[in-house]
Amino acid sequence: MSVADRPLLSSDAALDETELGRRERNKLDKRRRIVAAATALFQEKGFEDTTTAEIAKAAGIGAGTLYLYVESKEDLLVSAFVNVAGDAWREAFDLVDSSADAVSQIMTLLMHVTDHHRADRRLARSFFKELPFVSDSGRAGVEEFTDWFLSGLASVLNAASANGKLDADVPKMMLAHNLYAQWQLLMRRLVTDRLDYDDMVLQLQESVYVALWALTPKA
Amino acid sequence: MSVADRPLLSSDAALDETELGRRERNKLDKRRRIVAAATALFQEKGFEDTTTAEIAKAAGIGAGTLYLYVESKEDLLVSAFVNVAGDAWREAFDLVDSSADAVSQIMTLLMHVTDHHRADRRLARSFFKELPFVSDSGRAGVEEFTDWFLSGLASVLNAASANGKLDADVPKMMLAHNLYAQWQLLMRRLVTDRLDYDDMVLQLQESVYVALWALTPKA
Amino acid sequence: MSVADRPLLSSDAALDETELGRRERNKLDKRRRIVAAATALFQEKGFEDTTTAEIAKAAGIGAGTLYLYVESKEDLLVSAFVNVAGDAWREAFDLVDSSADAVSQIMTLLMHVTDHHRADRRLARSFFKELPFVSDSGRAGVEEFTDWFLSGLASVLNAASANGKLDADVPKMMLAHNLYAQWQLLMRRLVTDRLDYDDMVLQLQESVYVALWALTPKA
C-alpha cells in the first residue's frame, strides 16, 4: 500500500458506509454538509468573521442543531483543516517521484502543500494561528492528522533510504518532524506576509538542503 | 566580542544615554516602568486577562497616557518578550562551552531558554501564540529580536565549526533557523500541555542530534 | 388522627392503589423514578444546572418520554419539594411536644425543617427562589402543599390552645400564616448567605416569641 492510499482519518473519511444504517448515514451526511458549509464560509470570510449562525443557515439547519454534530466552532476549523490539508497532503504524496533525490522529493511534497495553502491564504492563516492552540475538543483531530502526515513524510524518507537516496541510520520519524518544523516556520512567515512566495521557496530549498545534504549518500 | 555581549536591541536597551536629553530619559524611564508593570501583570494573570487599564494603574499613570509611550497592547507583549526572552538567551549564550561537541552546545542553549520559559508557562504560552501574529507595530521588534538570537545561534555554530566541531561548509544561519524551528515546534507542544517536560527534553535531544550528527566531523 | 398522620398530598402519595390497574401503577412508578432521579440531580448540581436530558437519562428513559410523565421541569422541582419538604414537615410535626409552651413547640417545628433544608442548601435555595413563581402547571402542587403544612401548623396551635398554652380566641390559621411568613423571610436570608445559622436561630427565636408571647396565657 502506497503512502497516499492509507486511510486518512477514521473519523472523517473512509468510513465503510455499507455497514451503516440509514440513521447513521444521515447523521454523517449532515455533519459533512455542515463542515462543507463551514469550510466554504471560512474560505470566503475567514474563520473569525464567520458566525456559527451563518454556518447553520448555510447548512440548512437550525442554529442549535449545529451543536448536535459539532462540539464547537473550533471543531469546525479542525474538520475543515483535516479535509483541506488532507487533500493537499494526499495529492502531494502522490506526486513524489521516488527516483528523485531526497531533497527533490521533500521539496515536491512541501511545495505542493504550500501552494495549496497559498490559494487559501485566509484559511491557511487561521490554520496556523488557531490550530496549535485549539482546546481539547479539537486537539485530538489535529494531532491525529499531524501524526498521519508525519508518518507519510517518514514513509517517503524510508523509501528514499531504501533506494539509497538517504542515509539508512537516521531516525526517519524525527527527521520528518524536523523538516515539518522548518516548513511550518516558513509557512507562518508566508501567511503573515513577512516573507513573499519566492523568498519562501528559496529559503525552504536551502532549509531542506541543509537538513538533508549531509544525510545524502554521495555518488 | 563574545556572542552574549553584543547589543540586544536598539529600541529597548543599550541606548547611548549620554546623547539623550533629560526629557528623552524620562520618557524612556516611563516606558520602562510601563513595560515592567505590564510584564509583571502578564506573568501573574496572562496576557489576555490583563487590561491596559490595569497596566496603566500599576505604572501609576492614566489610561490614556499609556498610549503616549506604547503603540498597542501587543507592543507591550513584544517588549515583555524582548526583555524576558532576551535575558534567557543572553544567559544561555554565556553558558555555552565551546569545547563541547556541537549537539551539547546547542542543547545547553535551547534547554536554558526552555527552562526559563517553563518557569513562566503562562507568559510563554502568550509569546508563542500571539507573537507570530502581531500586527505591524510590534512586528519589527519581534523580527529584530529573532534575527538577534538567530545570529547568536549562528555564531555559536560558526565557533563550533572553527573548533572543528561542525562541518565547515554548512550555511550556519540556515542551520540556526532549522534548529530554532525544531525547538519552537516542541516548545509549542510543551506550553500547550501536549508534551511533558521530560519528553520534550528527549525529543529535543534527538531532534538536534538528527540535525547535527551528519554535520559533525568524526574523530 | 394526629397532625402528622393526615395524608400529605393526593397527587404524589397516599393513592388508593388497590383501585389502580397495572398500567396506572406502572405509570406512577415511572413518574416516581423520574422524580427521584430529578431530586438527586437537583441536590447534586442544583436546579438550574440540571438538564431535563440528564434527568431522563438518569431515569433510564428517552428525553421525550419524560414529558409523558411530567408537565415541565418546574413540575419536577415542585414534586421534589413536596417530597423533601414533606418529609421534613411530617417529621417536624411528630417531634412536637404538646406539653411544652407554644413558643417551644413552634420553634421545634420550624427549626427541624430549617435543619432539613440546611443540609441541602442548594436545593433549598431553588425552592425559595423558584417555587413562589412557578407557572400554572406546578402552582397547584405548591399551594396544596402550603395549605397542608399551614393546616398542620394551625393544628399544633389549636392543640396548644386546647392545652391552655395559647389564647383561645386568636385565629389559628392566620397565626400559622404569620409564623410561616416570619420563618420564610429568615430562611430566604439563610439560603442566600445573608444570615448565618446561629443568627438565624436567634432571630427566629425572637420573632416567634414576639408573635406569641402576648397570646400566651400567663401562669
Add this chain to the structure above:
Amino acid sequence: MSVADRPLLSSDAALDETELGRRERNKLDKRRRIVAAATALFQEKGFEDTTTAEIAKAAGIGAGTLYLYVESKEDLLVSAFVNVAGDAWREAFDLVDSSADAVSQIMTLLMHVTDHHRADRRLARSFFKELPFVSDSGRAGVEEFTDWFLSGLASVLNAASANGKLDADVPKMMLAHNLYAQWQLLMRRLVTDRLDYDDMVLQLQESVYVALWALTPKA
C-alpha cells in the same frame, strides 16, 4: 425629625450637591438619567424583557458607557426599586396618623405601599422575584433599603407605644420585621395572581390584627 424626613439612602439620594464639583455632578446626573431610563423601561416591558442596550440608548449613551455607572443589570433593578419603593414608603410614612390605633397605622402604611406596587404590577413582580436573590453588587443596596424602612416601621411602632397604642415592652424592630414578613408573603401572592386585591386587603387586615391585637392596650 419625623420618620419620613430622615434621609433615605446615602448613595442614591440626599447628596449634598453643593459640595460636589461639576464632574461629580455630571457623573451623578448621568447615573440618574440611566436609572430613570431603566425604571421606565422596566415598567413598560418588565425587567427580563428589557435589554441593557435599550436602556443605554434610552439614556442617550453607548452600550459600554452604561457600565461605567452601573455594575450590572441587576444593579439597575435595585436602584429602580430604591427609587420607586422609596417614594412609596416615604409617602406612606407621611400618611400615618399617630392618633389612630396601631393596627390602623400599620394598615395605612402597608396598604399605601401595596397600592403603589399594584400600579406597577410588572415591576413589582420583578422586585419580589429578583431582589431577594441579587448577587453581591446589588445586595448592599437592597439591605440598606430594607433596614431603612424597617427602621421607619419600628419608629412608627415606637411612637404608637409612646402614645399608649402599643405594648411598651415588645421589641419594636422585631415586630416590624414580622409585620414586613407577613405583608411580603401576601404581596408575593398578589403579584403572582394567586390572590386578588380584595382578598389581599382582607388577609392583610387579619394578619396585622393577629400580630398586634394582643399587644394593644385595652381601653
Add this chain to the structure above:
DNA sequence: CATGAATGAGACTTCATTCAT
C-alpha cells in the same frame, strides 16, 4: 504632557420542549 470618560461591536452556545416516526 496627561487624563479618563466614552465607545460599541460582538457571537457563542445552551436547553426546555415538541412531534414525526
Add this chain to the structure above:
DNA sequence: GATGAATGAAGTCTCATTCAT
C-alpha cells in the same frame, strides 16, 4: 407508549483605543 433529533431565541458585558479638555 417511547423516542431523540430538531429547534432558535436570547443578550450580557468587556476592553483596547481615542480625543476633547
